[in-house]
Amino acid sequence: MVITDVNEYRLELARKMGVTRAVNVAKENLNDVMAELGMTEGFDVGLEMSGAPPAFRTMLDTMNHGGRIAMLGIPPSDMSIDWTKVIFKGLFIKGIYGREMFENLVQDGGADSVWPRSLADHYPSFLYR
Structure with a gap:
């Protein structure tokens, strides 16, 4: 499970809930994250x-x-x-x-x-x- 947001508080909540990856789209490219996770x-x-x-x-x-x-x-x-x-x-x-x-x-x-x-x-x- 991957979550995207620009709010660090909500991203940290997602991390605590156990998501695979919490992505701040203001700082990271989602396509790069998908490649990092091995998604084809x-x-x-x-x-x-x-x-x-x-x-x-x-x-x-x-x-x-x-x-x-x-x-x-x-x-x-x-x-x-x-x-x-x-x-x-x-x-x-x-x-x-x-x-x-x-x-x-x-x-x-x-x-x-x-x-x-x-x-x-x-x-x-x-x-x-």
Whole structure:
């Protein structure tokens, strides 16, 4: 699991949660990191949580053919992307889809390695009752 961000605090949280690699994209090139990890193809799954157009465009560049992207961040309504990347890579893009996301995380074993509750310091405690 690779996470990208420009915020060192969030990257450090990801490291503590056990991600394979936390990448500050303001300091490192994601393609270089992929090569360092021995990746010969792109990512199979992407979670876009920032809503930042450059982050989404980078995600499109680094996805594997047939990859799946979940859009969790809210991009500007006029965000433009290169649709040929989506079409020719056969990418699946899905918006926020509630409980199904959690069920898939648990089913795929992701909940054991990276547990969302470890980020609870970002949210009021009443959300977790």
